[in-house]
Amino acid sequence: MTVSFFPNLNLGRKPAGEQLTGVPVLSPGRHRSAANGACFMEFASFLAGERWSDHPACTHPLLAALAREVNDCTTDEGRGALVPLIPSVVGLTSEDPRLVPALVVRCVGTAMESASAADQFVLVVALVRAEQVLAELEQAAGGDSRPPEVAVPSEVRRRAAAFLGSRPHPRRTAYENRAAPRSIAAAVRAIVRSGSSRTDALLRRLLTEAIDECLRWQDKLEPDRRTRVAGAAADAACGDSSGRVPGAVTAR
Template identity: 45%
Template sequence: MPVLSRGKHRSPKKGACFMELASFLAGEAWSDHPGCTHPLLASMARDVNDHVDDFARSRLVPLIPEVIGLHGDDPRVDAWIAREAALAALPVAASERQGVAAVGLLRCERMLNQLEGRPKHHLDPRTRARLDEVPLARDWARGFSALGWGSSTSFAKRSAPAIVHSAVSGIAAASVPNSDELLVDLLAHTITLCREWFAHEPVPLGEDLWRQTVRMTQR
């Protein structure tokens, strides 16, 4: 199996993270921000890659080919991805982080309501149930002054990546024995959802390319 490491790398000789290997397998220039994957999904993959330990990171490797080609311009996808991250973080994050996760979750809901023409305060049943599990964080988030409508462009560029990063770091720092497993599962689950949202099935990789990737990352 290819070997993943934390952070950004100039070349395969220096190491490789999840999205850098995705760029290589997609035939793009070496980069941790390749064009083959939706930017927010790629952001989640980088965050998960950097927050898990070496054993859990090895479990990410089979997911790399699956993100190639997962891209589209539906503005709802940013809110959908960010919502999955916040939903995963809210029940396990430390109490001081739960308010931030709840705010992020409500921002996702309001962006989706705006894009889909629903009332401002409508909540998806999953969101409502998850918020009801943490009433203090829920009530604090509802009073947060920054919960306006905003634009989908601003949400995609700033809010959604911040929500994902905060959720991943919150899960990583949570006082639970399986935080790495939760992060791997979050990324795998989100990739599966993105395949549905983009109506895309991964293209099988040739064995020669995979062997080349293994050789390239072995030290």
């Protein structure tokens, strides 16, 4: 039997009591080609018309890192619920440096709600550093916006500030390339280790809120470009009139 990898893809919300048809089966890890499966960001690269990759240029690197973490840490049974979010990350490529610490604050804030006491300190260290970096960038940009307040035990915040005070302040590139991705990964793993029966739903919420945060920081000078790219991704997801997605792989 021959089946297309993404036949008649439908990323919309399913009616009550019905199953989505033609939805790709996401799997963890990196895949050499669509014939071997796809992770969240590999499918995003496909929708964006880019070379097959889990590090496509169509999505902000930190949001893409979060999507890969969420994809890999979600269970096989729950990963399908991530599929409708895939077109949402295509075109989110803001170059505003404030997005990076703002995204860390948002993710850590969400993870703190279910994190165990053992994970709280690591998360609060990430939170305090992100708040510091964001405040510096806001001052340099002449802005005055502040991230949402994250409920943190005062003693844990004090210990985190003292811990960071004994360490050198990172350069912007070091923060963006190392500290911020590690903070995002810590938020994901704190949710996984929380032991909640709703881990998959919490991971999906984490990614959904991160996408919302990226939309908030999206370059205001290019609103039309975001619309065009997202529209192209939606067209690719729907496939052509034959019911086949262009470039879909067939397997026996």
